[in-house]
Each structure stands twice: as structure tokens, then as C-alpha cells.
Amino acid sequence: MGAVEDGSVDQRDLSDGGIPARIDLLDLAAVRGFYQPPQRRRAGTLTLAEREEISRGIAAGESFRAIGRRLGRPASTISREVAKNKGRRRYRAVDADDRAWRRARRPQKCKLARNPVLRGYVAARLREDWSPEQIAGALRKRHPAGSRMRVSHETIYKSLFVQSRGVLAKELQKHLRSGRPIRRSVHNNVTGQWRSQIKDAVSIAERPAEADDRAIPGHWEGDLLLGRHWTQIATVVERATRFTVLVQVDGRDMESVTAGLSREMNLLPEQLRRSLTWDRGMELADHKTVTANTGLDVYFADPRSPWQRGTNENTNMSRVK
Structure with missing residues (x-):
């Protein structure tokens, strides 16, 4: 670790990958003693030695393909590296390496x-x-x-x-023309999925009045929560008591959700299995099987109307927080 004149410590020479950040001991007080870990070179990125080889190859008039073969890199990697660092005539290895470090610093202003x-x-x-x-x-x-x-x-x-x-x-x-309150992820699409209306769906408008009064227990609201890395869990909340049942499901598909709901709801007394209100998600398209297995009459809320299942929505939000 080499000390420099201004009282800071230069870490760039410490690691095999190179660490460009400098720890200024005098500035730790300004950040209330919280030290940000030094920047490290990500595995697989071009090193300074490889950039030197690229510079020598360009000076010798070699093609990107020939340089790439010598370094064990695709020609496209060499081409992009040179193009974003001033081109063949002005490419310099040290400048390119310094520029790569600056680009990799986080956070950055957009x-x-x-x-x-x-x-x-x-x-x-x-x-x-x-x-x-x-x-x-x-x-x-x-x-x-x-x-x-x-x-x-x-x-x-x-x-x-x-x-x-x-x-x-x-x-x-x-x-914006979409009118969405949030940006939809490019990964959140229905490509390759079978999409349709839920067959024989019974509207929430036909749900018995006793469910709206919340006087008699046994009327439930449910939803499927999606987590990271393709994880999921179903929540079912009783409207009168707010009693919540967490349903472990193996997948977000119709068969998994149907099996999970049938398994967990059958653990409850029969008098507490009166109705179940769900959104328009296709995970409950097989609602008739849920009714046959549990005795729950399944009703579906109107599209884009989460307030019709307010008990469940509020429970989900409180658990997320």
C-alpha cells in the first residue's frame, strides 16, 4: 500500500484486478466514518496488459481478429474497445484503462x-x-x-x-400515451403464454350481501404475490377477522395455485369456507376445481380494481413494509 503526499492511501497497486479508489484518511470525518469499499475490476473485463497488447497490435497494423486471437478474445470485443476509445489512430492503452475505471464508478448521474x-x-x-x-x-x-x-x-x-x-x-x-403510473419491465410480457378470459368467471357483483357486511366470517380475499428469482406465495385474508392464510405454491401457474389453495383451505372448518374473491389473474383460471375441492364459491373482482379486495391489498402492503 503506497502512501502519497496528501495523506491518502493509493490502493490501485494492491490487487490483482487493480483498485483505483483512493482512501483519503482526512475525509472519513466528512462521511461520518462510513467507508465505501474500493472499486474493483469485474471479472472478464479487459485489463491494462490486454489494452497494451491491443495498442501494440494497432501500431503493427494487425486486424481486430488477429489481435483477438492472440488475446483469446472475440474480435467484436476488440472492435468495441477501440471504437469507444477514440478509434485506431488515437487509441492509447493507459487512457482507455483510465476511462474504463471512470465509466465503472457508481453511482453516476444520468x-x-x-x-x-x-x-x-x-x-x-x-x-x-x-x-x-x-x-x-x-x-x-x-x-x-x-x-x-x-x-x-x-x-x-x-x-x-x-x-x-x-x-x-x-x-x-x-x-405519455400509455398512461401507466410506473414503467413496465421488458421482462414482464406474455410471450409464449396462453392468454384468455377466465371461463365462466362469476363477477364480484354477484357475491352475497353478507360478504359485504363482514358480519359473518368465512368470506375470503386472495392474491398471488411474486418475489425475486421466480418465487411466489398466495395470501388469503378473511374479510371479517383479517385472519391471514399464507399458501406456499411451487409455481405461479394455474395447477400450482389451485393445488395450494385446495390444500390449505381444506384445513379450515367447513363453516369458514363460504366464498373467495380473487383478481382477474389467470393463475385462478381453474376456479371450478377450487370450488369442487373446498366448497368455496369463487368470485372475481373487476379488472384494475384493487379496492374491491381492499382487505387483502392492505394486508399485503403491510407485510411488504
């Missing part, structure tokens, strides 16, 4: 926060009801690659929906 001119252009186009895709496409046509006046549509969406970034005003969300 592009719109760093560029007020670009931010103003994006905000003006949003007020004119342009979509983020149209804005990004127009910027690509008007400005060359590598220009500071380019931004992806995902960056615009994140700046709109993640208000903690403090970049675009929340009121600009009203100009």
Missing part, C-alpha cells in the same frame, strides 16, 4: 442530468406529446454517433418514472 441542453430538448418534445422512442430516433438522425446530444428512450423513461433522479418533472408523465 446523461440528462449532466447535459442541460439535452434535458431541455427532451422536456420540450415531451410537452409536445412526442414519445420517448420518437425523441431518441430524432436525435439519432440529427446528431452523429458519440455526440452528447444522443439519449436512449429507456433513459428518458427512467428519468420520468424515477423521480429521485431529479431530472424531468413528474407532470411530463401525463404526456
